[in-house]
Amino acid sequence: MTTPPLLSMEGIAKSYPGVQALAGVNLELGSGEVLALLGENGAGKSTLMKILGGAVRPDAGRIVIDGVEQSIRSPLDALGAGVAVIHQEFNLVPALGAADNIFLGQEVARGPAGLAWIDRGAQRRRAQALLARLGADFDADAPCRTLSVARQQLVEIAKALAAGARILVMDEPSAALTTPEVAALHDVIRELRREGTGIVYVSHRLEEIAAVCDRVEVLRDGRNVGGASVAAVNRSDLIRMMVGRELVEEFPRRSGTRGDVRLVVEGLTGGTAVRGVSFEARAGEVLALTGLVGSGRTEVLRLLFGADRRDSGTIHLDGRPVDPRSPRAAIAAGIGLLPEDRKLQGLVLGLSVRENFSLPSLARFSRAGVVRRGDEQTACAGAITALRIKTPRQETAVRGLSGGNQQKVVLAKWLERHCEVLLFDEPTRGVDVGAKVEIYQLMNDLAAAGKVVIMVSSDLPEVLGMADRILVMHDGRITGRIDDAATATQESIMELAVT
Amino acid sequence: MTHDASSMVRTHPAGNFLRGALANLGMTWVLLALCLLFSALTWSEQQPGGAAAARGVADDILAAHATPQRVLVAVRGQPDDVAYADILAEILRERGATVVAVVKGEPKEARAALAAANAAAKPLDVIAGSAASAAWALFTDLPTDFPALGSPSIVQPRPYAWPNFLKLENLLNIANQIAVIAILAVGMTLVIMTGGIDLSVGSMIALASVVTAVLVRDFAGGVEADTLGMLLAGLGGVAVGALAGALSGGVIVGFGIPPFIATLAMMLVAGGGASMLAKGQSVYQVPDSFMWLGRGADLGLPNAVVLVLLLYGVAHFVMTRMTFGRWLLAVGGNREAARLSGVPVAGTLLAAYILSGALAGLGGVVMASQLKSGSPNFGQMYELYVIAAVVVGGTSLAGGEGSMIGTLVGALIIAVIQNGMNLVGIESYTQRVVLGGVILAAVLLDRLRRR
Numbered sequence: 001m002t003t004p005p006l007l008s009m010e011g012i013a014k015s016y017p018g019v020q021a022l023a024g025v026n027l028e029l030g031s032g033e034v035l036a037l038l039g040e041n042g043a044g045k046s047t048l049m050k051i052l053g054g055a056v057r058p059d060a061g062r063i064v065i066d067g068v069e070q071s072i073r074s075p076l077d078a079l080g081a082g083v084a085v086i087h088q089e090f091n092l093v094p095a096l097g098a099a100d101n102i103f104l105g106q107e108v109a110r111g112p113a114g115l116a117w118i119d120r121g122a123q124r125r126r127a128q129a130l131l132a133r134l135g136a137d138f139d140a141d142a143p144c145r146t147l148s149v150a151r152q153q154l155v156e157i158a159k160a161l162a163a164g165a166r167i168l169v170m171d172e173p174s175a176a177l178t179t180p181e182v183a184a185l186h187d188v189i190r191e192l193r194r195e196g197t198g199i200v201y202v203s204h205r206l207e208e209i210a211a212v213c214d215r216v217e218v219l220r221d222g223r224n225v226g227g228a229s230v231a232a233v234n235r236s237d238l239i240r241m242m243v244g245r246e247l248v249e250e251f252p253r254r255s256g257t258r259g260d261v262r263l264v265v266e267g268l269t270g271g272t273a274v275r276g277v278s279f280e281a282r283a284g285e286v287l288a289l290t291g292l293v294g295s296g297r298t299e300v301l302r303l304l305f306g307a308d309r310r311d312s313g314t315i316h317l318d319g320r321p322v323d324p325r326s327p328r329a330a331i332a333a334g335i336g337l338l339p340e341d342r343k344l345q346g347l348v349l350g351l352s353v354r355e356n357f358s359l360p361s362l363a364r365f366s367r368a369g370v371v372r373r374g375d376e377q378t379a380c381a382g383a384i385t386a387l388r389i390k391t392p393r394q395e396t397a398v399r400g401l402s403g404g405n406q407q408k409v410v411l412a413k414w415l416e417r418h419c420e421v422l423l424f425d426e427p428t429r430g431v432d433v434g435a436k437v438e439i440y441q442l443m444n445d446l447a448a449a450g451k452v453v454i455m456v457s458s459d460l461p462e463v464l465g466m467a468d469r470i471l472v473m474h475d476g477r478i479t480g481r482i483d484d485a486a487t488a489t490q491e492s493i494m495e496l497a498v499t
Numbered sequence: 500m501t502h503d504a505s506s507m508v509r510t511h512p513a514g515n516f517l518r519g520a521l522a523n524l525g526m527t528w529v530l531l532a533l534c535l536l537f538s539a540l541t542w543s544e545q546q547p548g549g550a551a552a553a554r555g556v557a558d559d560i561l562a563a564h565a566t567p568q569r570v571l572v573a574v575r576g577q578p579d580d581v582a583y584a585d586i587l588a589e590i591l592r593e594r595g596a597t598v599v600a601v602v603k604g605e606p607k608e609a610r611a612a613l614a615a616a617n618a619a620a621k622p623l624d625v626i627a628g629s630a631a632s633a634a635w636a637l638f639t640d641l642p643t644d645f646p647a648l649g650s651p652s653i654v655q656p657r658p659y660a661w662p663n664f665l666k667l668e669n670l671l672n673i674a675n676q677i678a679v680i681a682i683l684a685v686g687m688t689l690v691i692m693t694g695g696i697d698l699s700v701g702s703m704i705a706l707a708s709v710v711t712a713v714l715v716r717d718f719a720g721g722v723e724a725d726t727l728g729m730l731l732a733g734l735g736g737v738a739v740g741a742l743a744g745a746l747s748g749g750v751i752v753g754f755g756i757p758p759f760i761a762t763l764a765m766m767l768v769a770g771g772g773a774s775m776l777a778k779g780q781s782v783y784q785v786p787d788s789f790m791w792l793g794r795g796a797d798l799g800l801p802n803a804v805v806l807v808l809l810l811y812g813v814a815h816f817v818m819t820r821m822t823f824g825r826w827l828l829a830v831g832g833n834r835e836a837a838r839l840s841g842v843p844v845a846g847t848l849l850a851a852y853i854l855s856g857a858l859a860g861l862g863g864v865v866m867a868s869q870l871k872s873g874s875p876n877f878g879q880m881y882e883l884y885v886i887a888a889v890v891v892g893g894t895s896l897a898g899g900e901g902s903m904i905g906t907l908v909g910a911l912i913i914a915v916i917q918n919g920m921n922l923v924g925i926e927s928y929t930q931r932v933v934l935g936g937v938i939l940a941a942v943l944l945d946r947l948r949r950r
Contacts, residue, residue: 307839331841345839348832350899359829359840362822369821413840 004067012061029198036209039219040432053085054078084160085169094145099127130158150181178292251465254444259283268313273299275476283450288467296476305337306330336414340425346410349399383412404435421452472496537919538662552656553587568624573602573609622649677914678803682862686855694898695758700859702770704878707863711736712782712873721784737860744856748849773875783872793869815903831898
């Protein structure tokens with residue numbers, strides 16, 4: 001008899017009112033294996049991982065760890081069984097140091113029971129040792145809010161290891177990381193694999209899966225579509241499995257030609273994040289702004305949109321000066337922004353699709369301050385059809401929509417205003433493959449219609465696939481301009497980004 | 500993508516409607532249950548009075564005696580009884596009976612009337628009284644005392660069983676008592692929907708009542724004040740509230756001071772200011788007509804209740820139909836997303852606090868009118884009852900959701916509990932304990948239902 005796998009999930013089923021999220025899914029994970037869990041949003045990945053992590057209880061099925069059936073009814077149960085989930089949003093107390101966070105709830109204590117106090121010295125030493133094992137050497141006492149996203153992630157991993165986790169679920173771990181940070185994370189994952197930890201790696205980034213995973217398991221519509229060794233499948237195989245159809249093109253081509261210069265930005269400066277940025281954007285093109293996280297790309301968009309205070313610099317649209325002192329002024333001038341974090345900045349999650357959709361255009365939908373509900377509903381229905389937003393009703397709270405559909409609602413807000421300038425900040429982060437292509441297509445349509453389209457992205461294949469021209473930023477300045485994106489490579493961009 | 504958009508739209512109209520209705524009506528059920536409870540607890544025998552009683556008695560008399568009757572009406576001198584007697588006499592005459600006399604006063608006056616009828620030697624068919632007068636001893640031995648009258652039957656209104664709680668006057672009483680809290684709760688709902696809080700509204704009642712009363716006393720002629728003077732004084736009270744709200748809101752928006760702190764400070768400033776202005780005393784130099792707003796009833800309903808209904812109608816419309824309502828919800832739900840969508844966040848917040856202050860000022864004017872004075876002691880602890888009403892009404896303290904109708908229901912729940920316990924005879928210390936428990940239970944119930 002062979003040894004049982006580290007983890008085996010069998011026949012897991014879960015339904016919500018009106019939706020069968022999982023219909024008998026199986027999953028196996030070996031010791032020292034990195035398994036990529038793939039699927040479009042809504043395929044059931046996150047429900048499956050929530051069940052494994054104890055956040056959701058399944059309707060049917062069993063979870064077996066090391067041959068022993070486990071009853072996982074809470075995150076605490078999961079941790080007791082050796083399962084730790086590292087979410088996209090970290091669960092760290094910002095004011096506490098790494099060491100305190102790592103041992104939160106299982107403090108290294110000394111003294112009589114009931115009167116024990118934290119042995120800070122020992123706790124720090126053990127934390128530092130754990131971090132060192134992950135290749136990190138930062139101060140374990142620094143408050144977590146002062147740490148970069150990548151370091152916070154290491155604290156999360158260390159926390160899981162300190163709790164004795166042998167099964168690690170990582171949900172989109174690279175979403176907020178820069179390329180070198182992703183590489184470092186992959187080194188950590190390889191080290192954990194060597195030590196025998198089983199890792200479930202949930203990601204939309206196919207190239208990362210090829211880099212770090214051993215095996216893929218693909219879900220679609222709450223069922224297993226298939227699994228394979230990473231070496232045995234290529235990119236298009238995976239995409240086909242995920243979407244259940246052949247994608248004609250991952251980055252659709254755009255028709256039309258480049259037109260005149262429409263937007264001219266000179267000497268744009270705001271705080272220390274953006275220092276004297278000048279560029280122009282033409283009709284008919286997609287202009288990409290890239291660079292490492294923190295290089296000032298997002299801040300350029302925020303200054304153009306009036307979201308942050310502009311210290312100096314001029315902005316001209318079609319030869320006329322524009323002064324976006326506030327988002328309200330920018331919107332009035334015909335500028336729209338898809339912010340990088342749609343849940344925190346793009347949408348009011350508790351409000352309905354309709355209410356979010358019309359928020360920037362309320363003045364047009366109302367007379368004497370009274371909203372004309374009929375006009376609003378007609379326009380919203382049109383946008384839902386045109387953008388293929390999958391929502392049960394207009395009145396559904398956007399909280400309940402998938403990432404891709406949420407992003408489409410944000411986009412619909414600006415399309416309704418017929419913005420002349422559209423600023424896309426990480427437009428496809430956390431968006432599934434099918435919706436990605438639709439968003440790309442919409443960006444192309446806008447460019448073809450002569451709008452100014454500027455995109456910020458950390459996803460270099462996306463930059464290369466979508467952009468006509470590329471601006472690379474480093475430390476608040478533009479350090480590279482690539483006027484023909486077809487000649488660029490990921491390497492050439494990275495070189496400009498790290499100078 | 501080959502999917503047709505329409506195929507993606509899943510609709511369950513019936514289920515959604517039911518869920519929506521339940522979500523909106525959750526607290527309404529609690530209110531109805533409380534009304535039923537207090538109705539059952541205060542079920543008792545009622546003595547009818549006034550026109551209804553008169554009609555009933557007239558019917559009884561005419562049904563029992565087919566031939567033209569001779570009736571003596573005898574009641575006590577109380578206004579209720581007098582009204583009943585007059586109406587009864589009128590109905591009886593209209594319907595062909597002979598009203599021999601209408602006695603409104605003491606038994607001896609009735610005796611005199613009976614003696615006069617006796618002397619006229621015309622028999623009497625019926626003596627109609629109230630529950631009290633029908634029991635007068637002089638009616639017990641009529642054939643002996645006044646032989647010429649024959650043996651008249653004694654008729655009184657028939658008692659009926661009905662809850663004290665559900666009597667019209669009690670219901671209006673509840674509405675009147677809750678008027679001030681309900682008015683303040685409109686503004687508080689606006690503020691809480693933005694994720695804020697306004698602790699200053701209780702003190703604002705005191706300040707506005709004092710300002711209004713002092714303005715009437717010093718500038719409008721005191722007890723001689725005319726309508727215009729009182730109107731302007733009342734507007735002064737509202738304006739002071741709005742100004743204080745603008746100050747709180749300005750500090751909150753301009754300097755990022757937490758609403759809890761800013762309005763806590765305003766609560767002390769307004770409360771102290773009211774005492775300073777009134778020199779610690781009540782100000783009562785106002786004319787009787789000053790009570791028009793708080794005690795008058797020109798449209799069949801108390802004026803304060805009409806005001807409350809109007810305010811809630813307008814506020815509901817603003818919240819559900821107007822741009823400003825949408826802005827409030829967006830700002831409360833996600834301030835940053837609202838800002839990046841072009842919502843004037845600062846203006847919306849400021850307006851919420853100004854409106855809360857102005858409505859608290861209006862509440863102060865209503866209370867001054869109800870109590871015919873202004874006093875720095877008015878409105879103490881009201882901020883807590885108002886917040887309780889809003890929260891019981893289903894508005895989230897985290898902001899971004901809530902409804903005016905819910906707040907009105909919440910205010911009514913609190914009023915019904917207080918009134919019901921008064922009727923049942925629970926002492927006021929116990930009432931507070933029960934009220935606290937009920938508030939907790941209501942919110943808990945709401946939380947469970949939403950899950």
